[in-house]
Amino acid sequence: FQLLPGVASQFKIELPEKQHLIVNELKVKPSDSAEKVVAYEFPIGGTGQVGLKITEQSREQANDSLIFARSGIGISVSPGKVAWQAQTTLSIFGQSLDQLVLSVPQNLEIISVESTGLESWVLNDSMQDRRRTEITLNYRQPVEGERQIICRGVMTTQADETWQVPNLIIEKVNSHVGSVLIRYPPGVRLQVEKTNDVRRKAMQDSSRDKRSKTDPGLDYDFWQQKFEISLVTQEKRSEVQMAASTVVDLNEQGMDLRLVTTVESLFAPMFEFQMKIPAEWTILGASLQDKEIDWKESSREAGSKLVRLSFPQPLPANQEAKVIVTAHRDLENWPPESESQLLNIPQVELPQAKILEGSLIINADSDWDLVPSELVNLEPLQEQIPQMRFGYQYQDNQYSGSLNISRKPLQLAAHHLQYVRLDPTTLFSHFETTLNVERGSYRSLMVALPESVSQDLQFRLINAAGKILEQVAQEPQNGVRVWTLKMDRRLSGKQILSVTVEQPRQKGEAVIVPQLQIMSADRQYGEVAFEAEGDQRLKIKATGIRGQTLATIDAAELPVPVAYQPQERIVAAYRFVGIGHQIEVLETRFNQTAVPTAIAHLMSLKSVIGPNGEVQNEVLLHFSAVGIQALQISLPEGAELLSALVQGTPVEVRKTENAFIVPITSDVQEHNAHTLQLLYDANRLMTQESNQLSQSPPRISVVDGTGAIQPLQVLNQTWSILYPYDYFVSASSGDFVPDQPLPRLGILENLRQHISLVSARSVFYRSMIIFFLVITIFVSIFAFRKGGFSAVITLLAGLCLLLAVIGLIMDSGMRASSREVSISQGEAPLPSAYYLNDGVEPQEGTDVRFRDTTVPLGGDFDLNVQHEAAPTTHPEEGLTYGSQPAEVANQRLLMKSKRRIEGGKVFQQSGQSPRINVTRISPDSSIQGKATDLPGRTAGEADKKENGDQLDVANPERALGGRLSVIASLPQPEKFRSMAFQYYGEPQEQPLSLQVSLQQARSSQKFFLAVMFGVLWAGWLLRRLACYHKLLLLLAGVLLPVACSSLFPVRFQPVLDGLFIGTLLTGVLWGIEWLIRTLKREFKGAMKTPSTKQATIASLLLLGFIGTNSTPVFAQKKPIAVEAQHQTIDSLPTLPQNLIIPYETGTDPLASQRIFLPREEFKRLWNAAHPDQPLNQETDSLGAISQALYSAEVKPGAEPGQAVVHITGRLVIHTTGSQPVTIPLPLGKAALSSATLDGKSATLLTHPLNQL
Structure with a gap:
């Protein structure tokens, strides 16, 4: 390995247990031996190169003497000549040699021999084989290990005659293997005659589409050094x-x-x-x-x-x-x-x-x-x-x-694009004419404009290869002036000719728009666009060649100009075909008015109504504003703001006497579109008696740059409400109207929807069933009159048997037809009646769904999501933070706490709806949880006397500082109904209102049952009427509810359903009564007839039992004893007043990893926790560098080509204690000219490691 010189380091390597390491020919002992791995560690500093050798032998053995050879022989064949080269690698083991003997065929002329350490080489005739030549290699020092030998030679061959590839024989070698590579040019053909002790290699086939860049050849492997390859060389023609x-x-x-x-x-x-x-x-x-x-x-x-x-x-x-x-x-x-x-x-x-x-x-x-x-x-x-x-x-x-x-003759088409603008004193026209040369070319062009246009015009070719060399204006004729444009070359294809014309005009007069004409064009067409300022209105009269009105087009259909950018808005555009149209324009200017600094595009409100009637609202406002300071938000009376987000980020909200101020910073106003999200509690509960929801959206105003307050106009307002599944909206009034008609739930509505979903085939089948039933009834009556009760029973049994046989035959067909109908029409879910579903019974099922499907906000935003099932015991007025048990104060999330404190009263409900509970903040404190410096209280503590609120000792982590702006949203409970409302009127300054009436399924069930049993009772009393009158009553009781179902309000739906079902049951009752009376005539004397008084009393008792309210009653829970909590009130220590806990918005302060406190407080806590290691302010003196600033300047040195760097540094050093402190300065190899400490000379001590 090559290493950096002068660098001290350690080298670590791990090897298997049976391998050994040799470093620079020295064996290294392992530093650590594991089960299957041996670790080596040794220093490698001071040298520039390190050699590593890994062996499996603990020490080298030199007892055996072996020589192995591997050769690569290359042959280059050309007509009449062969170039030969052998590259041999010898591996010598167990001995050292200073002389080697090689032999080659005698017809091969050796021209060079190369080897490391070779002193000389000699050629002699071989004594063993006269046909070979020996090559004796003499080395300066004995050879051991590996050594490479390269031999080169040439030989001559005859065309079309056989010759052998020269082989290389090494004496006293134990093994000699290798390969032979034969190459020849493409003009030579090589034929193999004979081979021995060799094997040909498989060569890669070159692609047929690509020619090989190398010469063709033959490759062989040999395993005996006396191999034999015979070849014949033939030359190809050119x-x-x-x-x-x-x-x-x-x-x-x-x-x-x-x-x-x-x-x-x-x-x-x-x-x-x-x-x-x-x-x-x-x-x-x-x-x-x-x-x-x-x-x-x-x-x-x-x-x-x-x-x-x-x-x-x-x-x-x-x-x-x-x-x-x-x-x-x-x-x-x-x-x-x-x-x-x-x-x-x-x-x-x-x-x-x-x-x-x-x-x-x-x-x-x-x-x-x-x-x-x-x-x-x-x-x-x-x-x-x-x-x-x-x-x-x-x-x-x-x-x-x-x-x-x-x-070719010239054929030219011209496409004109003209932009017209009426400035206060001039008429501006910009022309861009696209010249499409469809055939031929041109070198000169003639352009015509009205004679009122100035002669000082500048025609230009845009994005064209040619240029205009000369433009000459002729004298006007017939009100038209012609310009002749000469080009530097002949032009063809597509070019764009551009010119700008400005004409003076009189204010208030109509002007004629000029038009440009290409004299040599075969076809001309184009568009004219008119620009207008915001306070300008144009009256345009555009007439075509034949007197017709020019076709108007949309501004989006205009081609994009190449060399012009419209300065004003496009108010009108026309398309013309041909030259000769006339456009007259007259303008009207209006006085300018102020433009609002902000406007709201959409205000989306969402309200969640809990099972107990509590309401929470969320507002999402999309608005555009420029140069405003803040938004002033006035919530409805009694509302409590919980969160305010601007662009999805919590902001610091200030509260005034009647409104909240939300600042809009300059960085937020970089983009005109903004979003404001508010979360507030309406503090309004729907009572069980009224079930009325009355809400008003917050009023939002804008504080502009001058501090003035302007109303914010909202263009579109939507409101959506989420309410429990057991409720339904019965009526809606106010300014917000539902997007869809109010849903009608009930038996009549289900029947209507069911009938609308029934196919024509099903209607036919059901009509046939009714027809057969009517026939059966009439036949039964006739049989009864003729044969008595036994004949009716026999007839009915026969009909049942017949219907069973027919049903078995038609069952498969009916199922197939029903599947086809469902597939063709699609499955439509039918709404269940509010008194037939399984949610009518105890209301606790609905509360459970509301609780389980609500998104728990407390885990993400450190809020208190609480279930208000049990009554909450609030503390007395004399309690403080230090009077609460320590185990209660350490809890992070409390399952039972007060819901909301207003005016010293606690509202307690039995529902189990999750809510967002945020500790209220004093109006003078920041919404971000900053400490309020008031005497006699901790940071973030609210004033009890001013607000009249009692502190929640069950939530001590909130007592240290409340956060009002949090990233939170309304809970999204599942299995809740939702309904959207829309305001379609114009923006108004007075607040709007949403009036919604909710009705509970249980109360609707009471009305339904009361009406139904009332109709039954009336039908029982009227059972003595004639059959004709009974049929009229049944017909009226069935048709009247069906006809009035769509006309009456939703709250009357239970009455109509009760009347409908009661009428049907009354008909059934009358039928049963007729059947009983008939049976009594058949079996006279078998039954005792009750009196009318007894029947009436029994029916009234039955009706009373059924209509009784079945509201479930729960046992009162055992109250929690408050006296047990006062026993350990004095054990809670006093909380410190000067702690600083850094945390980011949206995170839990208790999860912070750092707490900042004064040094004296830290020393006191440290000495109390570590009495064996006390800290002493007088004896301990420490120092640290908090900031370092350097300024470098390069100056020429004393000698040419040299440079000196002058560095000026400024270090900020902090020390503690009263004793002197020595601080190391690792400045390196540098010469110090001066050093000062607080303006005075500093004492410097040198260190061997170039430190001060």
Whole structure:
């Protein structure tokens, strides 16, 4: 390893238990030995290099003598010559050698031998084999370990004769293995005749699409040093392949030619490139592989010349090269303006190419017409190339053709975009005309404007290649002045012509909007846009060519201008086709009025109503404001603010006499859109008698930059309420109206929805069932009159049997049809009646759902979420913080605490609804929990006499400081009903109101049962009526509730349902009574008839029992004895008054890891907790550096090229105690010129480690 010199460090490494470590040829003992791991640790400082060796032997053995060799033999074959190189690595074990003997075939001429420590090498004929040559290597010192030997040699071969690959034999070697790599150029073919003691390697197949960049070859592995490989060398013939692409470009200057040729010589190198070209062409340049090269021209034939490009280096065989040649031809009478011209296609010949693939591409400007003729050996090119007019392909040099060239006539379309603005004294017009040249080109352009326009105009071309060289204004004719614009070149395609016109005008007069006309355009169209200021109104009269009104368009449909940005708002836009329209504009200006500094886009209110009628509200206000100081919020009377967030961040709220002030800082006003979130308690409970919810949104005003208060207009207001599932909204009044009609719950509503969901097929089936029932009743009556009671029973039994058989047959069909109907129409949930669901019984089920599904806010925001099931015992007036038991004061979250204190009274309810409980704060204190410095109380303690509130000793952590602004939101209980309300009127200054009537399912059930049993009782009393009157009563009792269900308010729905169900039951009762009376006639004397008085009394008793209120009664819980708490009141220590606990907003202060207190208090607490280690202010003296400031200045040194850095430092040092303190200053290697302490000279002590 290479290390930094002069750095002291330790090196640690862990190895398996059976391995050993040698560092710099020295064995190191392990520092620690575990079960399977051995740890080594040793110093490595002072040296720049460290060598590590890991071995499995505890000490090296040198008893055995072994020599292993591994060789890599490389052969480079070319016609008549072979280059040979062997790279051998010897591994010598158990001995050291100063001489080695190698042998190679005698026909191999060794030219060099390289090895580390080699003194000399000698070639001798081998005594053992006369056909080999021995190479004796002499080393300066004995060789041991590994040593590398490189031998190089050459040999000659005969074409088409067998020769053997030279092998390398090393004497006294135990093992000699290796590989043979044979390479030959692509122009040589190598044939394998015989192999022995070798195995050929599998070579990777190169892709067919990509040519290999390396020479082909053969690879072998040998395991005996006397291996044998016999080869035959054959030479391939040379061929040249070319792929040529000729591009001819016709332009305003003449004809340009570009020849791109890909050249490849097979089996032999290539030295030059040759081409023939017509004599009238001039060579401009040539390049090989993107590098310029020289060329020579010679004329061997009339009308053509030979161009020869000599390569700087021969191009190797089987390697591609790209040759590029550019040429130009000047033409006579060029370019043609009116007449056509005939030109020959240039013929480029490549005489060296044996295999040729060529393409000819002809490009020309878009305003030229080309007609090819007399084409020979040229086939159309199938591929389409950008900007190609014609393309051909050929496969030999004998091709020809001609082109007939003429200029296209100009075809121009103009798209005008005009912006008009009426300034106080001028008429401003900006034109941007897009010129689309669909055919041909132009070099001059004629533009017309009204003669009232000034001549000093500046026409410009935007984002165009050409420029306007000259613009000449002609004399006006027929009220129009024409400008002639001359360009620096011929233009085609798309250009944008821009000009700005300003005309003086008289105030109050109508003006005519100027229009721009392109004289040479075949088609003109465009748009005109009018800008207007905020206090300006325009009266526009736009007339077309034929007297029609121009079509108006939206401002969003206008094209985006390129060189103009509208200064004012777009008030009108017109589209015209053709030139000749007339637009007249008349303006009216209004006096300016003040603009409000703030406006509210949306105020969303949400109210959660608990099972016991308590209400909590949340307000989310989206408003836009500029330059305001604060928002003034006036809550409804009796409301208590719990949280205020601006942009999702708690803010410090100040309370005035009648409102709260929420500051809006400058950083919040960087973006115009703001959000304000309020959470407050309405302090209003719905009583069981009224069930009325009356709420008003808070009134919000704006405090502007001058301190004035302005009302904040709210454009849109929404209100949503969440109430328990056992309630429903029966009526709504006030300014807020429901988004949807009030839901009607009941049997009639369920019946109506059920009928609306029934398909036509189901209606048919049910009608058939009713029809058969009616037929059965009439048949039964007829059978009874004819045959008596036995005949009726027999008939009914037969019908039941018949219906059972039919039901079994039709059961499968009915199920399939019902599935089809449900799939086609979709499943629709039916609302359950408020007196038929399982939530009507005891109300505790609803309370449990409210409790379990409410989001617990206390865990996230350190609030008290409490369940108010048990009565709460509030403390007496004489209690203080020091009079509470210590175990109660240490609790963080208390399950039972007071809910809200107002005027010294505690409101206690039996419901179990979670609430947000925040300790109230004095109006003079900050909403962020800052301490209020009042004598005789702790930080954050509220004034008892001013507020009349009693302190909650069960929550001591809140007694040290209340936080009003917290990141909290309303609980979102599940299985609650919700309803949204909307205010559709205009913004008003007086407060709005939300009036909602809630009705409980139990009270609705009472009305329903009372009406139902009343109808039954009346039906029982009217049982003696005639059958005709009974049918009329039944018909009225069924149809009247159904007809009035949609007309009456929701609160009358239980009465209608009771009347409907009571009527149906009355019909059933009358039917049963008729059946009993009939049976009595059949069995006379078997039953004793009760009197009318007895029947009436029994029915009244039954009705009274059913209608009795079944409200559950709970036993009173045993009160908690307060006297037990007074026994340990004096044991709680007095809380300190000067503690500072840092915490972030939204976190629990008790979870803070730091507490700041004065040093005297810290010493007192430390000495009380550690009496064996007391702190003494007089003897302990400490010092610390709290701040360091440095200023550096670079100045020239005494000698040239040197620099000196002058540093001035300022250190702020804090010390404690009365004794002198020595503080180390690690300034490093620096020369101090001066040091002062409080303006006086400081005492400095030097230290060996360059410290002071």
